[in-house]
Amino acid sequence: MKIQVTKQKNNSQLVLIPVEGAQTVSVIYFVKAGSRMENLKNNGIAHFTEHMMFKGTKKRPDAFNISCEADGLGAYVNAATDRENTYYYIKSAGEHLSKSIDLLSDLVLNSKFDETEIEKEKGVIVEEIKMYKDNPSWHIGDLYDGLVYANATLGLPIAGEEKTVRAFNRGTFTNYFDDYYSAPNTYLIIAGNLKNENGLGEEYLSGFKEGRQINKPEILPLQDQPxxxxxxxxxxxxxxxxxxxxxxxxxxxxxxxxxxxxxxxxxxxxxxxxxxxxxxxxxxxxxxxxxxxxxxxxxxxxxxxxxxxxxxxxxxxxxxxxxxxxxxxxxxxxxxxxxxxxxxxxxxxxxxxxxxxxxxxxxxxxxxxxxxxxxxxxxxxxxxxxxxxxxxxxxxxxxxxxxxxxxxxxxxxxxxxxx
The missing domain is CATH 3.30.830.10 (Metalloenzyme, LuxS/M16 peptidase-like)
Structure with missing residues (x-):
């Protein structure tokens, strides 16, 4: 297995990982944007943005259309937000690569950030936050991080707080997207059966604007007592x-x-x-x-x-x-x-x-x-x-x-x- 990494003209990076004998292919957009890049006012925006990517584009107007298309391909599509990154992925049979990469690329590049959907999804995320807080085995991690990274953005909860989430508007999302979903902050990884790749990775990565790279992380305070x-x-x-x-x-x-x-x-x-x-x-x-x-x-x-x-x-x-x-x-x-x-x-x-x-x-x-x-x-x-x-x-x-x-x-x- 040889991993091939190619830097694109717009400074995004394409990673191809052929796997001999694989029947499936995974496509992943990995973006250098996580909760660490937030502040006290927009805490939770990375995670909320991840949710909004599945709420509709011009080509695929709503969540139902997106789900029907993925299901029709027999594909699994999902995403995850962490402290220093967010990634979106779709896994399908190798023969559906061209359709699955088109679907995922459209979601990541062309979300409408519809105001009605934003207001509706606020309720979903607030319930997610409550779910985490109600479960001590989950909440203990956020509590610990808040202690260890006090006064640093690493200590912010990934899902945000109810107060910040409810304050978001469409401009919060578009500003965040413009700042962080740029070519220098993006990797596209295609792994598995690459028989039908044929330059698709380069084609879709060209849709990302050049933009700016993320700032260096803040200097973390030193600890000298328990x-x-x-x-x-x-x-x-x-x-x-x-x-x-x-x-x-x-x-x-x-x-x-x-x-x-x-x-x-x-x-x-x-x-x-x-x-x-x-x-x-x-x-x-x-x-x-x-x-x-x-x-x-x-x-x-x-x-x-x-x-x-x-x-x-x-x-x-x-x-x-x-x-x-x-x-x-x-x-x-x-x-x-x-x-x-x-x-x-x-x-x-x-x-x-x-x-x-x-x-x-x-x-x-x-x-x-x-x-x-x-x-x-x-x-x-x-x-x-x-x-x-x-x-x-x-x-x-x-x-x-x-x-x-x-x-x-x-x-x-x-x-x-x-x-």
Missing amino acids: RLIFEERDIQQAHLQIGVPGIPFTDKRRLAAKILSIILGGNMSSRLFMELREKRGLAYAVSTRSENLSDAGQMTTMAGVRKEKAEEALQLILKEYDNVYKNVTQAELTRAKEYYKGILSISMEDISNLAINAAIQLYYTGDTLDINQIKKEIDKVSLDEVRQVAKDLFLREKLNLAIIGPYNSSKMFDKILEI
Whole structure:
């Protein structure tokens, strides 16, 4: 599999990923526009814009027409908004590439941003925001990010707030679209069966205006003491997220950090899964992950635990954070590497995931590695590198903790963090 990246005359980029034997093809528009590019007044506009792309164009006047056309192709079409990007994708049988790319391109380039549809969709998004807030296992992530990235746009919720969403008008959308949906901020990735590609990618990318590139991200504040945010709720469990600042995507330690997260809480044999769930029965769900952004990252553990056992669970997590650099073993490293390579292979069997992975690499590094190259890089990670990244990251003064639970005070959690 050879990944071909071509910069277009308007500074957009075309990525072609032929997959031998594939019967399907995925088309993805990846735009450098996410919640991080917002402010307090327009928070939620990236996500709302994503919704509006499916509400009608001149050629396809409404959501019903769009859905009927996609269904008639046997295609799956969707989109997602993140902190630093938004992407739109359609997956179909290879013989429908010309029709599916025309459909997706029309949606991304030619949304009407109809005022009636905007007003109607406000209700949909407000209910989505309420849904996230009502579910503690989802809301804990927004709470944690607001703590870690306080006074920075990275801390804004991706879906926005009800107040900002209800204030949007058509001009909010057209201004945002003109600022960010430009050629230099756009990749078009076509992966899978490329038999019928025949220059279609270049043709549709030419529809993007040259525009401007996104600004450099804001400088994030440094942390020199532990931080805590607490939200009292009358619920049966305590939901917690605890962690430390992590590794940016371009940091050479990124893979070591990912492997460390797997060892701690990334699978069923991981330390925290075994300790909190299997040995002590404190939690149903517990996991550790390493998140990587352009200039920031987070290493965090999330768990939903019995409300009377939250303090015990936190102490066990901190014990692993404190000691893993001293006692991580070669056997754990080998198992985590094989697990990482395995889930990567499973994920990349899905052509849409293959395309999104290429876009993310290109966005953050300016280059792309195929799956075999990534696996070779994983194999190079040494035990000493994992130990060192654990020692570098898990510092008590860098701890952040978000808690949602049925407590009338955060005092016991203050004590754990030594605040």
